[in-house]
Amino acid sequence: MTTASGGRVVALVPAAGRGVRLGEQTPKAFVTLAGTSMMRLSVDGLLASGVVDHVVVVAPAELIGAAVALLPAGVQVVEGGAERIDSVRAGIAAAPDADIYLVHDAARALTPTSLIARVVAELRSGRKAVVPALEVTDTIKTVDILGGVTGTPKRSELRGIQTPQGFDAALMRRAYEAASADDPATDDAGLVERLGERVRTIPGDPLAFKITTQLDLTLARALTAATTKPATNTADEGLG
Ligand SMILES: Nc1ccn([C@@H]2O[C@H](COP(=O)(O)OP(=O)(O)OP(=O)(O)O)[C@@H](O)[C@H]2O)c(=O)n1
Ligand SMILES: C[C@](O)(CO)[C@H](O)COP(=O)(O)O
16 A cells, blocks of 8 residues: 555664663663653654555564564564664665655654655655755864864755655665665765765754753653653553
8 A cells, every 4th residue: 555656655763773872771762752662652753644654663683572562553673783774774675665765763753744744745756865954053063083173064054964864765775785884874865875866955843853862852851741642552661
């Protein structure tokens, strides 16, 4: 089944990270906001967008069962790898029947459904690689290994890139086939750029921020506390 003409949209949700920078006991995708795991919130957003046909969650090997228990029926769960790129690759292999892939971090749990729909709409209009982008507000500098400043890129040319990132499926498969294990890109679009293909930005959304640190978690919990009611099978989610 597909949501609309233009082919089947498969969303890959890398959720196999440890969350070292967050520093919780629980792997980050299982950490809860108002009683619901980030992983579940991200999947619910994708499903609620109305533009996604199938969701594949990529989870830590030892938590596959826990992930299945926390997710709606029909969501596929597969084992992740050491790096994010390995986890996304596992997702692609598990769902080869896509025409469009979205890749969406479990850690961007508050992403509005409207952003997901805008990425897919842009792909359906003929773009092959689409990423949400926000202007940066800090001045960004490059530094050497000792922390000495080596340059100050023009801020007007810089963007903070979010997910979901969307790709024509054939292009994404080609990008991952060409990807080198010893020089992994920090996002999926980076692999497409290396093929010389154009990646299009669309306006991102501040609510799609990546929950990376304790400060991010505090902000995310404050934002959800007043508005999110835990789903009946997800309240006080535990891992065993
Ligand atoms: N081997 C990995 C590493 C990361 N991810 C996922 O990729 C997303 C973005 O990564 P990040 O925010 O860096 O998560 P972690 O790798 O868990 O964080 P940290 O780097 O602080 O350990 C997260 O949803 C994370 O679960 C993944 O699926 N597999
Ligand atoms: C893909 C990403 O979310 C785009 O901003 C980001 O690059 C992931 O980086 P992380 O270090 O794996 O969190």
